Amino acid sequence: MKRSLPVWPRAWLAAFALVFAFAGSAAPARADTLDTMLDILAKAGVVDPAVKDAKPLIACLIQHNGNPAACVDVKSIAEQQGKTAAKKFMPEDPAIQAVVGIVRAANQRDWLEVLELTGTDLLFQIACKAGLATTGPMQGFICGGLFKEVASLAKPVVHEVLVAFSSSPPDIWRLITAVSDIDLACKLTPDFPGKDEACSVFGKALAAIGGAAADTAKYGAKLVVAGADALENVLFGSDAHMPYDKYYALYWLPWFHLATTYCITAQDCPGLGSLNDRIRGPCVEYFDSHNQYESTAKKTCSDMRDKRFSPGAKSMAKAMIGAGEAHAGLMRPWARTWAVEDYGKDTLALRRQTFVSNCEVSLRKEFPFPDPDPALCELIKKMPLFSEKGYQNCMSDIAKQSPSPSAATRACKKAEGSFVKILNDEKAAVQKSIQDLVAQGCFPPAGWTAKSGLKLECDSYGGYGACLSSLKAGAEKQHCSVNVAKAEAKLAKSLVASLGKRCQFAGNAVTCTRPWKVEGCESLLASTALPGGLKPQLQCKGNLADYQAKAAKAHQLAGILNGVKPVGSQVGPDGRKEGIVLVIPGEAHCSTPGFDKLGIKCGDVARWKTSVAADAALQLGHCANDPARDGSDDPCYAMPYQIGQAIPDATFKQPPSVVPPPSTASEPPMTARAFPAQPRPSRSAPLQSPLQRDATPAGSTSQLPAVQAPPQQRMQAPTARTLDWGAAGAMRSPPPGAMPPPPAAARSQPPPSAVVASAAAASAAALERELAAASCTRAPARGLRFACTTRAGFDRCEAMRQQRRVEHCAMTR
Incomplete structure (x- = not known):
C-alpha cells in the first residue's frame, strides 16, 4: 500500500537523500538525426510536413545559433533549385525557428527545454528514437523503462522529476516532493546496495516524528504550545x-x-x-x-x-x-x-x-x-x-x-x-600526475623550495598543456609555467622533422631553401594551437638565392633545348637590358612545369637527344624519385621513362615565334610591365597544400621591343611575381609546309651521353619492378609496354601511362 507524503518532514527527508549517494549511474548526433527529428515532429503535427524540404535552411540556422541573416544564401540556392519549401519558408519564419529551437535543445541535451517546447510524448521520442547517443543521467532516465511511470503526470511534475535526475545519484527528496509518493520515488531511484533498507527508513522516520498526523502547524513551537494547553488540563x-x-x-x-x-x-x-x-x-x-x-x-x-x-x-x-x-x-x-x-x-x-x-x-x-x-x-x-x-x-x-x-x-x-582516505587518494593522484609531467619535461624551477608550493616549469608546449590539464583542480597557471626558449626550440625541431629536407632551425626561425617548404612551414605554424592562450614566437623564413639561380639556369637550358637564342639587346629606359630572341621552331619542346623548377621535361625525345649529344652543357642527370617533395639539388631531367624512348604519337602546341629571353646573371630578365601577373597560390590552404604547390626562381622580364610577328604566334611570358617558367620556350611542331624539315645531318646526330643513358635504364628498371609488384609484366623487346593480370595492376599501369611514364597497358586473363 502506498504512503502519501506528509507536508511537514521535507527537511528531514532531504537528509535521507544522501543515503542514495552510493547509487551509481555526450556525443554528437548521427548524420540522419535531423531527418529523424523532422519526421517525428511532422508526424506529431507539431510542424508542417513541408518543413522537411527546408532541411538545408534548418541545418544552417542550427549551425549559426538561429541567426536568419547567416542563412540567406542557403535560401537563395534552394530557390534556384526549385525547392518548394525554400520558397514557402523564410529563415525568420516562426515554424522554422521553432524546429531549430527543438533540434538545438536536443543536440545540447537540454531535455528540460525540449519538454517545454514539446511535451512528454515527444520528449521520449526525440531523446530515445532520433539516433542521439544516450549521455547523462537525465537522458538515461527518459530512455529507461521507468519514465512511463511519470510520463502521464502534468508537465510541471515531469519537469521536477527530470530536475531530480539531472545528477547522479538523483535527488531523492526532489523526487518525493514532485510525485508526493514515497514508494514511487523509491521505485524510480536506481538500485544500489541497501536500497530497500534505505527506503524503509523514510517510513520509520515519519513514524518517529508523529506519522501522518504531524505537520508544520502541529510541530515545533506550536506543537509544544498545544501540548502545554493539554498539560494544563491534566494539572487542573x-x-x-x-x-x-x-x-x-x-x-x-x-x-x-x-x-x-x-x-x-x-x-x-x-x-x-x-x-x-x-x-x-x-x-x-x-x-x-x-x-x-x-x-x-x-x-x-x-x-x-x-x-x-x-x-x-x-x-x-x-x-x-x-x-x-x-x-x-x-x-x-x-x-x-x-x-x-x-x-x-x-x-x-x-x-x-x-x-x-x-x-x-x-x-x-x-x-x-x-x-x-x-x-x-x-x-x-x-x-x-x-x-x-x-x-x-x-x-x-x-x-x-x-x-x-x-x-x-x-x-x-x-x-x-x-574523507581522509579520499584526500589521500587525491594526493596520490597528484603525485602520479607530477611523475608523468616530469617525464614530459616539467621540473621545479631553479631556487624552488617546499614552502613555495607546487611549481613546475616545462620545456615544451606539450608538457605545459599537460601540466595545466593535470593541475586544473587548483589555480593551474600559478603552478605551471613554460620555458619559452626551450619550448620554441622543440616546436622548431618538430616542424623541421615534418617538413623534411631543405629546412633547418637557427635563432628563432625555421629557414628553408625551397619556396614550397617555406609555405609548408607557415601553414604548419599557423595550425599549431598552443596551450594557455600562448602564441608561437617562431618564424618561417626562406633562403632562396641559390635555388632561384639554379631555377633560372634550368629555365635557360630549357630555352636552349627549344632553340631560343638571343640575337641582340639594348639598354632600356630603366637601365635594364632588353633583348630580342630568335626561336627556331620544331625543337625539343622542353619546360619546367613541376613544383620544382629544377626539373626539365621535354616532349620530343628524339630532338632532345640530338640537342643533348651536341652540347655538353645540356648533359644533365636524371631527377631522383621525390615522394617527400624535397626537390632536386641541381637542374635535372624529370623524364621517368622518356629518356631513350621516342613518343611517336606526341602532339604539342604551336610555339610562338618570339619569346622573352631567360634571366641570366649577365643579362637581367625583362620586366613584368608587358605581361599580366598570374595569381599566386593562397597561403591559407590546408596543411598539406603548401607542400603541393609549384615554386619558381625570382627574376624579372622586360617588355619586348617591337617585333613583326603574326598575332597568333605571340605568347605571354611569366612575370617575376608568378615565377611560372613552365611554358617558356615550349612549342609544337609547325604544320606541314610551314617549315622545311631539319637537314639529314641534324637527324643523324649521335646518341646522348652515357650519363643520360644510364639514368634511362635505371628508370625503366624501377618502373618494371614497381609494376611487377602489381602483377604487371613488361613485354620483351617492345619498349615500356606492360600486360597486367589484376584490375588493380592495370589501374596502376594506366595511371603511369597518363603520366607518360609507360607507353602501353593491357589487361590479360
Missing part, C-alpha cells in the same frame, strides 16, 4: 488522556536527539535502554491515571517505545551516518583542489577540521531535531503543590535533550576516516 482536573500523538510529541520526541546520538555512537545503541525506561515509567503512570487500566497503559507506552521511538532513533542514526559518508564523497572536488594547493605542506589536521565543520552544518540543516522548550517546565510552577526540585529536574532534562557533541557532529566524526 481533566480525566481524559490526551491523544497519543500529542503525548508522544510532548514526552518522547524531545528525547529523540539524545537517543539518536546513542545509536550513532555504536550499533547496539548503548544507553538507549535506560533512556527508554526513564521515559516509559511516567508514560505508564499518566495513562494509568487517565481512564486506562495499568495493563493497557503499559501496552500503550511499550508500543510508543518499540514501534516508534526506538526504531525511529535507530533508523535516523543509520541515515545520518550514511549522510556523513555521502558528504565525504561530495567533498572529493575540494579534496582534489587541496591536494594541489597544499602540496608539500602538512595541512591534514586543518582539512579534517574543515570537513567536520562543513559536514556538521549540512547535517544540522538536513536533520533538524526538535528543540526542547522550557515552557513545559514553567507550567510546573502553576501546580498547587509546587516543588522547586521538580522544576530543577525538568530544566535538567531540557539540557540533556540537547546533547553535546550533537548527533550531526558524531555522524561527521564517524565519516572523517572516509
